[in-house]
Amino acid sequence: xxxxxxxxxxxxxxxxxxxxxxxxxxxxxxxxxxxxxxxxxxxxxxxxxxxxxxxxxxxxxxxxxxxxxxxxxxxxxxxxxxxxxxxxxxxxxxxxxxxxxxxxxxxxxxxxxxxxxxxxxxxxxxxxxxxxxxxxxxxxxxxxxxxxxxxxxxxxxxxxxxxxxxxxxxxxxxxxxxxxxxxxxxxxxxx
Amino acid sequence: xxxxxxxxxxxxxxxxxxxxxxxxxxxxxxxxxxxxxxxxxxxxxxxxxxxxxxxxxxxxxxxxxxxxxxxxxxxxxxxxxxxxxxxxxxxxxxxxxxxxxxxxxxxxxxxxxxxxxxxxxxxxxxxxxxxxxxxxxxxxxxxxxxxxxxxxxxxxxxxxxxxxxxxxxxxxxxxxxxxxxxxxxxxxxxxxxxxxxxxxxxxxxxxxxxxxxxxxxxxxxxxxxxxxxxxxxxxxxxxxxxxxxxxxxxxxxxxxxxxxxxxxxxxxxxxxxxxxxxxxxxxxxxxxxxxxxxxxxxxxxxxxxxxxxxxxxxxxxxxxxxxxxxxxxxxxxxxxxxxxxxxxxxxxxxxxxxxxxxxxxxxxxxxxxxxxxxxxxxxxxxxxxxxxxxxxxxxxxxxxxxxxxxxxxxxxxxxxxxxxxxxxxxxxxxxxxxxxxxxxxxxxxxxxxxxxxxxxxxxxxxx
Numbered sequence: 001x002x003x004x005x006x007x008x009x010x011x012x013x014x015x016x017x018x019x020x021x022x023x024x025x026x027x028x029x030x031x032x033x034x035x036x037x038x039x040x041x042x043x044x045x046x047x048x049x050x051x052x053x054x055x056x057x058x059x060x061x062x063x064x065x066x067x068x069x070x071x072x073x074x075x076x077x078x079x080x081x082x083x084x085x086x087x088x089x090x091x092x093x094x095x096x097x098x099x100x101x102x103x104x105x106x107x108x109x110x111x112x113x114x115x116x117x118x119x120x121x122x123x124x125x126x127x128x129x130x131x132x133x134x135x136x137x138x139x140x141x142x143x144x145x146x147x148x149x150x151x152x153x154x155x156x157x158x159x160x161x162x163x164x165x166x167x168x169x170x171x172x173x174x175x176x177x178x179x180x181x182x183x184x185x186x187x188x189x190x191x
Numbered sequence: 192x193x194x195x196x197x198x199x200x201x202x203x204x205x206x207x208x209x210x211x212x213x214x215x216x217x218x219x220x221x222x223x224x225x226x227x228x229x230x231x232x233x234x235x236x237x238x239x240x241x242x243x244x245x246x247x248x249x250x251x252x253x254x255x256x257x258x259x260x261x262x263x264x265x266x267x268x269x270x271x272x273x274x275x276x277x278x279x280x281x282x283x284x285x286x287x288x289x290x291x292x293x294x295x296x297x298x299x300x301x302x303x304x305x306x307x308x309x310x311x312x313x314x315x316x317x318x319x320x321x322x323x324x325x326x327x328x329x330x331x332x333x334x335x336x337x338x339x340x341x342x343x344x345x346x347x348x349x350x351x352x353x354x355x356x357x358x359x360x361x362x363x364x365x366x367x368x369x370x371x372x373x374x375x376x377x378x379x380x381x382x383x384x385x386x387x388x389x390x391x392x393x394x395x396x397x398x399x400x401x402x403x404x405x406x407x408x409x410x411x412x413x414x415x416x417x418x419x420x421x422x423x424x425x426x427x428x429x430x431x432x433x434x435x436x437x438x439x440x441x442x443x444x445x446x447x448x449x450x451x452x453x454x455x456x457x458x459x460x461x462x463x464x465x466x467x468x469x470x471x472x473x474x475x476x477x478x479x480x481x482x483x484x485x486x487x488x489x490x491x492x493x494x495x496x497x498x499x500x501x502x503x504x505x506x507x508x509x510x511x512x513x514x515x516x517x518x519x520x521x522x523x524x525x526x527x528x529x530x531x532x533x534x535x536x537x538x539x540x541x542x543x544x545x546x547x548x549x550x551x552x553x554x555x556x557x558x559x560x561x562x563x564x565x566x567x568x569x570x571x572x573x574x575x576x577x578x579x580x581x582x583x584x585x586x587x588x589x590x591x592x593x594x595x596x597x598x599x600x601x602x603x604x605x606x607x608x609x610x611x612x613x614x615x616x617x618x619x620x621x622x623x624x625x626x627x628x629x630x631x632x633x634x635x636x637x638x639x640x641x642x643x644x645x646x647x648x649x650x651x652x653x654x
Binding site for chain 2: 086
């Protein structure tokens with residue numbers, strides 16, 4: 001049984017992004033194609049081409065964003081809590097979300113103007129020769145309405161991308177946000 | 192000059208100028224007034240019972256979480272005897288936070304500044320260098336513990352208040368206890384919090400969220416139009432405004448400002464099935480459509496823990512959404528799943544003030560403790576997709592509230608009034624099992640007005 005209590009420590013919650021020991025080097029063919037894919041994905045989301053984005057997702061997608069919890073002492077680095085999440089989604093629920101965005105979704109109508117800056121990409125091989133572990137940093141700026149203030153969020157994305165029919169598809173994404181209390185007033189945008 | 196009762200602000204404006212009890216109007220200024228905010232912290236957050244979490248968050252001796260009571264931060268800790276204590280997170284020595292984590296386990300909370308240490312029950316253990324007696328000799332150790340709030344557990348929910356001699360928790364819940372029991376006190380093991388709460392900031396005054404939590408059913412029709420487009424409220428997207436069965440039901444509240452919207456199970460059931468409720472017994476109806484969060488195995492427990500009238504209500508017209516004064520939203524809803532079925536989504540929110548212009552949205556997500564693991568996983572997924580940070584329902588609220596706040600800045604805008612003039616009037620339908628103030632039919636402004644009346648009452652009376 002899962003120990004869901006807030007006080008309990010999630011022993012798996014160590015701050016380490018890339019698990020794979022076989023690195024795909026920067027500048028290699030595979031690395032470049034994956035980097036291109038992340039750039040294309042960011043562009044599709046910033047340009048609100050949600051159908052194009054959904055086409056980049058595998059149907060067995062697992063899309064999550066665990067919460068962070070400030071801890072001290074021996075548990076100071078175990079601050080990712082996977083019992084609770086900001087996103088807990090799959091392919092069908094992402095379709096539900098993008099479908100809503102085409103109708104009455106006032107949280108994004110008028111739409112936010114967003115920029116997704118994707119950096120620090122590291123790639124590792126997995127047991128499956130067609131799948132790669134891809135870790136990247138995300139800096140998202142969001143401007144809404146006529147207010148001069150940006151809403152900003154930052155985090156690390158731990159992905160698995162699968163090579164299918166000549167293109168990479170996202171089959172897993174865990175977003176490790178950096179805030180325990182989010183400054184963004186909603187997550188009506190994808191990370 | 193006439194003597195103005197209760198509260199008068201420094202510019203001469205009285206609480207009666209801000210809340211017009213004859214016209215049922217509230218000045219938008221109340222959403223943006225630092226002076227009013229300061230008084231709210233004393234007369235409301237310093238005085239009422241406040242929700243701080245759930246006892247399943249801290250099951251072991253020494254477990255603690257750090258939470259907020261208005262602008263004051265507190266440690267919620269369990270001692271060796273299993274008792275829960277709520278302690279001000281301010282070191283009595285030099286004012287440092289005693290606890291810098293959000294959660295953990297310890298038998299001694301030691302301040303990092305000078306090392307004063309406290310037990311989970313708040314008692315002062317001592318300061319370092321015992322022989323030098325660094326806490327002096329002017330006060331005995333018994334006077335140097337952490338300041339303690341009065342605590343009450345209700346269905347595992349942890350409530351606390353600084354009002355040590357004030358009303359009991361049951362008095363605070365008033366006539367709505369009969370209805371809230373149906374959500375929080377219905378099973379043998381009670382609820383379980385599924386993980387630490389989601390927390391995020393909203394650039395708006397806490398009351399903008401809170402007055403809506405007092406059962407503003409009407410906004411569902413337009414702001415949450417996407418629910419109707421998704422077929423959740425009954426009716427069709429084309430006939431949205433005049434054919435939304437989900438807008439009808441019975442709203443209940445009380446003079447303490449709490450409220451709940453009770454929605455007819457038969458109506459809800461029609462959305463998922465063609466079968467009729469007609470002629471079915473209480474238990475048969477419960478089995479056809481268990482209340483949100485209840486599974487088939489848990490149905491016998493309802494009969495054990497609740498009165499026959501309460502069970503009958505759960506089977507006929509279960510409470511689903513509402514609020515507890517001053518800052519709690521209750522969401523115990525039927526939520527459609529992407530696979531076509533429906534499961535429950537159980538959540539409580541607190542809207543914690545962060546100065547007059549911001550509040551922190553704290554989202555607690557629950558399931559019944561004895562529900563199967565798979566049901567808990569389903570409900571967690573569903574709740575996160577519907578409510579809170581990324582929830583498709585509350586995304587739209589979170590985007591609306593800051594815009595009301597923006598309008599409360601303009602000198603002309605803040606002189607406008609919020610209107611609560613669509614009224615049903617208290618009227619108990621025949622055979623209605625519960626007490627309190629009851630408003631059957633289309634959901635209107637009565638319950639929200641009761642919220643403001645209680646706000647007015649508390650703000651008018653000095654401690």
